[in-house]
Amino acid sequence: MYSPEFVKNFKVERPLTNEERSQQLKQKERLAEFDEAIPHYELAVIQLNNTFVELTDRNYSVRGIGSAITGFFVIILSWFIAAIWMETINEWGDEFHSGRILTVSFMSIFGGLVVCALLWFLQRETFSYTHFPLRLNRKNRMVYVWRRDGTVLSAPWDKLFFQVRSYNDWGGKTYDILGHMLENDGNTVKETFAFSSYSSSDAKDLREHFEYFRRYMENGPEQPHRMLKICLPIATRRETWWEGFMRLLLNMNGWPLLQIILSPFYFICSLGRWVAMRTSRIPQWPKWVEQECTIDSGDPYRRDSGWEAAKESAGKSAAA
Numbered sequence: 001m002y003s004p005e006f007v008k009n010f011k012v013e014r015p016l017t018n019e020e021r022s023q024q025l026k027q028k029e030r031l032a033e034f035d036e037a038i039p040h041y042e043l044a045v046i047q048l049n050n051t052f053v054e055l056t057d058r059n060y061s062v063r064g065i066g067s068a069i070t071g072f073f074v075i076i077l078s079w080f081i082a083a084i085w086m087e088t089i090n091e092w093g094d095e096f097h098s099g100r101i102l103t104v105s106f107m108s109i110f111g112g113l114v115v116c117a118l119l120w121f122l123q124r125e126t127f128s129y130t131h132f133p134l135r136l137n138r139k140n141r142m143v144y145v146w147r148r149d150g151t152v153l154s155a156p157w158d159k160l161f162f163q164v165r166s167y168n169d170w171g172g173k174t175y176d177i178l179g180h181m182l183e184n185d186g187n188t189v190k191e192t193f194a195f196s197s198y199s200s201s202d203a204k205d206l207r208e209h210f211e212y213f214r215r216y217m218e219n220g221p222e223q224p225h226r227m228l229k230i231c232l233p234i235a236t237r238r239e240t241w242w243e244g245f246m247r248l249l250l251n252m253n254g255w256p257l258l259q260i261i262l263s264p265f266y267f268i269c270s271l272g273r274w275v276a277m278r279t280s281r282i283p284q285w286p287k288w289v290e291q292e293c294t295i296d297s298g299d300p301y302r303r304d305s306g307w308e309a310a311k312e313s314a315g316k317s318a319a320a
Contacts, residue, residue: 010192016161016180023203025162025177027218031211036227040212042198043250046131046232048225049302051139052293053216056232057132057146058176058194061251063125064244064273070122071272074115081111125276129283130238134195137293138217143179144293145193146283153191154289155181157217162195164206175203177210221301228303235305238277245270 034040043061046054084104128148135144136157143160145153161180166173177195182188198209216224232247233239239247248266252259285293295302 010178012189012191014189015187016182016189020161020163020165020180023164023166025164025207025210025214027158027160027162027214031207031214034208034211034215036223038208039227039229040208041224041228042196042209043230043232043247044196044198044209045228045230045303046133046235046305047303048216048221048228048231049295050221050299051295052135052137053213053221053224054235054305055134055136055195055213056197056234057134058197058199060131060197061247063131064248064271064276065269066272067122067125067276068269068272070118071275074118074122077111077115077118081108081115084108125272126279128276128280130277130280131234131283133235133283133285134193135285135289135293136213136217138220140292141217142292144285144289145179146285150283152286152289153181153193155191162210164203164210166203169199172201174199174201175206176200177206225301225303231303231305233305234282236282238280238282241270241274244273244277248273 044055046056048054084107129146129150132146132148134146137144141157143153143155143157145155147153159182161182163178163180164175165178166175168174176199179193179195180189181191181193183190196209196213198206200206200209212224212227233243245267248269249259249263251266252262
């Protein structure tokens with residue numbers, strides 16, 4: 001589900017821990033066991049070409065769940081506050097019920113504070129950006145990360161410290177990948193970002209996920225391009241409701257029974273996702289990033305964002 005940083009930011013201005021160092025993912029270290037038949041990119045790719053590959057952010061795959069749950073509680077609490085006031089006013093009569101007014105006022109203030117907290121949580125998904133992309137430029141070996149405030153972090157690929165992180169989630173221990181930008185001392189964390197939208201209960205899955213993009217950066221686009229079947233259609237447009245619903249449902253990919261059981265829940269969450277996407281802006285990279293990420297004319301490895309383009313490319317590969 002959500003990483004802990006969905007509500008609270010990453011801790012920075014601190015030294016790397018021994019656990020982080022033990023879980024490091026090294027840019028020059030090849031993972032021997034890597035099955036090309038498995039889509040290790042895990043529906044995280046928006047665009048891929050000979051210059052850069054663009055990924056989704058950590059919470060993109062579950063976007064909308066928080067909006068749906070939060071919206072539900074906001075409606076229930078607001079209805080409850082309105083109901084108790086209406087009942088109090090209707091029963092007021094000629095007698096002033098000071099005790100009841102005090103009780104209702106206290107409940108309203110407490111409920112209002114809870115609603116405000118929920119609305120703050122809600123804005124983490126709504127009235128923001130449809131996604132927070134990350135680009136890996138293999139030509140100039142730079143990484144560009146879209147921050148929540150709309151600014152861009154630019155850092156050299158070779159100087160970033162990547163690691164597999166574990167944290168406790170609703171379903172138990174979960175793993176994802178973090179990237180750390182370090183100070184010149186090579187030990188103090190200056191800034192941290194989540195790498196891609198993929199998380200798993202198995203750390204091995206994350207190492208293979210990172211290996212897919214490491215090979216793109218170190219060995220070129222041939223193998224990643226060959227393995228890529230689907231690009232997410234979100235670079236220049238908002239996803240449709242159906243695409244959002246299917247993306248939520250695919251969080252249970254490999255568990256068909258759970259997909260069926262949870263489909264009503266994901267349907268409700270897809271409505272929250274639709275609202276979140278429709279109230280958010282599509283991120284547009286600054287001109288300086290686009291200039292540094294210029295795509296060559298006639299690039300044979302270009303895979304633009306979109307389902308149709310992905311299907312067409314996959315069909316051509318199969319025919320060949």
